[in-house]
Amino acid sequence: MSSSRWRRGLAGGSGWVLLVYVPRDRRLINQYAGDHGQATAGGIPILALDVYEHAYHIDFGANAIAYIDTFQRNIDWVATQTRYEDASQVQAPRPLVQKEFGDLPGVGVEEVKAMLDSGEPVQIIDTRPRSYISRQQDIMDGAVWRDPERVQEWIGELSKSDPVVVFCAYGFHVGCKTSIALREAGVDAKYMKGGHSAWKAIGGRLKLYT
Amino acid sequence: MKYRIAPLFCRPWTLNGMSPRLIESHYEHNYGAALNRLNSVTSELEALDVRTTSAQVISRLSREQTALLNSTLLHELYFASLGGDGRSLPDTIASALARDFGSVDRWRHEFIALAEALTGDAGWILLTCVPRDGRLINHSASDHGESIAGGIPILALDMYEHAYHIEYGANTTAYIAAFMRNIHWEAVEARYADAITVSRPRALYQPEFKDVPSITPEEVQEMLSSGKRVQIIDTRPRHYSTRAQDIVEGAVWRDPERIEEWMTSLSKDEPVVTFCVYGFHIGCQSAAALREAGFDARYMAGGHYAWKAIKGPVKLFE
Numbered sequence: 001m002s003s004s005r006w007r008r009g010l011a012g013g014s015g016w017v018l019l020v021y022v023p024r025d026r027r028l029i030n031q032y033a034g035d036h037g038q039a040t041a042g043g044i045p046i047l048a049l050d051v052y053e054h055a056y057h058i059d060f061g062a063n064a065i066a067y068i069d070t071f072q073r074n075i076d077w078v079a080t081q082t083r084y085e086d087a088s089q090v091q092a093p094r095p096l097v098q099k100e101f102g103d104l105p106g107v108g109v110e111e112v113k114a115m116l117d118s119g120e121p122v123q124i125i126d127t128r129p130r131s132y133i134s135r136q137q138d139i140m141d142g143a144v145w146r147d148p149e150r151v152q153e154w155i156g157e158l159s160k161s162d163p164v165v166v167f168c169a170y171g172f173h174v175g176c177k178t179s180i181a182l183r184e185a186g187v188d189a190k191y192m193k194g195g196h197s198a199w200k201a202i203g204g205r206l207k208l209y210t
Numbered sequence: 211m212k213y214r215i216a217p218l219f220c221r222p223w224t225l226n227g228m229s230p231r232l233i234e235s236h237y238e239h240n241y242g243a244a245l246n247r248l249n250s251v252t253s254e255l256e257a258l259d260v261r262t263t264s265a266q267v268i269s270r271l272s273r274e275q276t277a278l279l280n281s282t283l284l285h286e287l288y289f290a291s292l293g294g295d296g297r298s299l300p301d302t303i304a305s306a307l308a309r310d311f312g313s314v315d316r317w318r319h320e321f322i323a324l325a326e327a328l329t330g331d332a333g334w335i336l337l338t339c340v341p342r343d344g345r346l347i348n349h350s351a352s353d354h355g356e357s358i359a360g361g362i363p364i365l366a367l368d369m370y371e372h373a374y375h376i377e378y379g380a381n382t383t384a385y386i387a388a389f390m391r392n393i394h395w396e397a398v399e400a401r402y403a404d405a406i407t408v409s410r411p412r413a414l415y416q417p418e419f420k421d422v423p424s425i426t427p428e429e430v431q432e433m434l435s436s437g438k439r440v441q442i443i444d445t446r447p448r449h450y451s452t453r454a455q456d457i458v459e460g461a462v463w464r465d466p467e468r469i470e471e472w473m474t475s476l477s478k479d480e481p482v483v484t485f486c487v488y489g490f491h492i493g494c495q496s497a498a499a500l501r502e503a504g505f506d507a508r509y510m511a512g513g514h515y516a517w518k519a520i521k522g523p524v525k526l527f528e
Contacts, residue, residue: 018359025213031276032269039357040276041283041336082412090362091404093286094397096217099510110214110456169230171217188501197234201242202215 019047019080021087028084044087047080101176104183106193109202112165116142121162127171127178128196133209140167141205148174151181158187164208167192167199211256213279220293220394221254227388227472228292232377240372242307244354245368251275273355281354284334287366288373290401294394303399310346312408317348319321321367322386324350327381328369337365337398339405346402362405365398414511419494424511427520430483434460435496439480445469445496446487447514451527458485458514459523469499476500482507 016033020043031040039045049071056067115122124205126139126147139145146154148168158164168174177189182189192199200206218237219348222230224360255271296316299307304314311317325335327350338361346364351357366449367389374385433440444457445466458462466486476482486492493509500507510517518524 022283024286027211029276029279030272032273033276033355034273037356038276039355039359041280041287041357041363042361043357045359051458059317079412086409086412090408093283094289094400094404096219097432109214141249170222170232172221195214196248197238198215198217200238201245203242203246 017049017051018045020045021084021090023087023090023092026088026092042088042093046083046087047075074153089200098172098176100173101180104176104179105190106171107165107190108193109204112192112199113202113204115165123158123162123164125158125164125166125178126196127166127174129174132169136209138200138206139209140199141207143167145209146179151178155182155185156185158182160187162188164189165192166190168194168196170197171195186208211252213245213252213282214450215242215245219290219397220392221279225292225498226295226391227375228392232374235293235376236368236373241282241285241289244278244285248275248278251278277353277355280357282517284336284354284363284366285368287363288368290394290397291365291367292389292392292394294392294396296391296393296395299395300399303395303402306346308404311348312361318390321348322390324348325367325369325386325389327357328352330380332370335367335369336363336372338363339402339408341408343404344410346405360411362401362408364397364401365393366451368421414489416490416494419498419509421490422494422498423508424489425483425508426511427517427522430510430517431520431522441476441480441482443476443482443484443496443512445484445492447492450487454514454527456518457527459525461485461486463527466496469496473500473503473505476505478505480506483510484508485510485513487513488515 003177006010007014015035015038018031018033018039020029020031021027022029022040022043024042029040029043031038031043033039049068051068056064060067060070083187112122112124124143126133126143126145128145130147130149133145158188164176164182166175166182166189168178171192171194179189179191194201218233220233222228222233225233251271251274255268255275256269258271260268298456299314300377307314307317311320318368321335321337328335329350333353334356336349336351336357337346338349338358339346339360340358342360347358347361349358357363366384369382374382430440430442442458442461444451444461444463446454446463448465448467451463481501484493484500484507485498486496489510489512493513497507497509512519
């Protein structure tokens with residue numbers, strides 16, 4: 001973002017205004033903290049403006065705008081950059097790793113949604129275990145359920161020219177194993193990361209499972 | 211900027227006393243809602259013309275954004291906290307807990323007490339590594355926005371009702387016990403190993419004085435209260451001290467520009483501590499000059515103000 005956009009964001013009541021590096025997405029965010037206890041979980045603040053009255057009242061009275069301008073004039077950007085460099089070394093929270101599936105290709109629910117929204121041809125197979133699905137009320141709109149224990153029986157239905165996305169309940173072993181079986185048979189299959197739960201969590205469309 | 215969803219970390223069917231139904235509901239509805247709202251608030255904020263939008267509107271959206279961001283981050287940590295047997299703590303994390311809390315058992319009681327105190331209320335209980343001092347701390351956050359600035363949380367217990375109500379009703383004690391039984395300590399330890407590599411906030415560094423030894427105001431106070439003999443010299447500049455109202459109790463003021471004149475009144479058998487107003491160049495230069503002349507001199511880091519900030523005794527400067 002432009003620096004003027006950043007500056008303008010720095011107006012508020014009493015508390016702290018922070019520029020924080022968030023390792024999860026490797027990005028900077030402005031934060032207004034209404035009291036001393038507010039901060040970004042796991043974020044590394046690299047610039048702090050104290051907007052409690054004790055920080056400016058003696059010199060500026062109620063003229064907070066003048067104080068904020070003065071603060072801006074006095075920012076040590078070299079030190080801020082140094083802190084940014086330190087912060088950018090901080091590891092993002094560890095992702096889920098399933099060693100047994102190595103570099104098996106997965107696809108994010110956001111991408112699957114984008115494929116469906118854009119009308120791209122894709123074959124979406126719900127392979128949640130039979131024991132699980134028999135108690136379920138909903139299924140991803142656009143998916144068909146197939147029993148993961150009978151892959152060989154239904155694999156012939158799939159077209160090898162369109163990509164296949166398979167998923168299970170949460171994205172652990174069932175979807176991955178099915179994807180492996182399909183890939184071995186020459187189908188361009190990927191498993192959907194996070195499974196049906198992640199699809200629901202991003203607000204993906206569902207239909208009644210009948 | 212779009213925040214992407216993280217898959218569920220724990221395998222819900224493996225948990226002990228917490229059902230897949232509970233975890234699914236929590237992940238799909240509460241975590242999912244936080245993430246989706248975070249994305250919609252973020253795009254709203256990004257679309258604003260911040261030069262013409264009122265500060266109140268920007269601030270309101272920004273506050274909402276950071277609360278939702280924290281809810282997202284903490285929920286991901288919560289799901290990543292579950293999936294173990296809750297009992298076998300690997301050595302590194304066990305000794306870190308023992309170091310910072312007295313014992314693992316003491317840590318556990320404190321953590322559970324913080325959680326119990328949120329019965330009938332809501333919030334988060336977190337175990338956080340604080341890089342400033344390289345230590346672990348438990349803390350209770352009464353809403354999604356609370357956290358330790360620059361701290362790295364490594365274990366999270368969600369005490370909002372949505373985390374337990376469908377299974378435990380109001381019985382938070384049973385829920386907390388179930389959470390403790392399912393802590394994935396190997397994952398906590400891995401996060402701890404990452405957290406301790408985070409560099410602490412950089413200290414003030416004055417390369418020009420890197421060879422001049424310093425002493426903290428706490429150490430000076432300790433010397434004074436234990437009756438150790440020490441010569442404390444206030445070398446705040448004359449133009450500054452003439453307007454000063456107070457001076458460190460136990461210190462004498464000497465003009466830093468006339469060091470050669472008063473140096474001879476000092477004893478070489480007892481340590482000397484010099485300080486200036488804030489601990490930048492003057493105290494350091496005085497200490498360096500005294501050291502060159504053979505005195506055992508150090509400068510007090512942070513100067514007169516650090517002394518006052520730790521509530522060191524001062525007297526009227528006359």
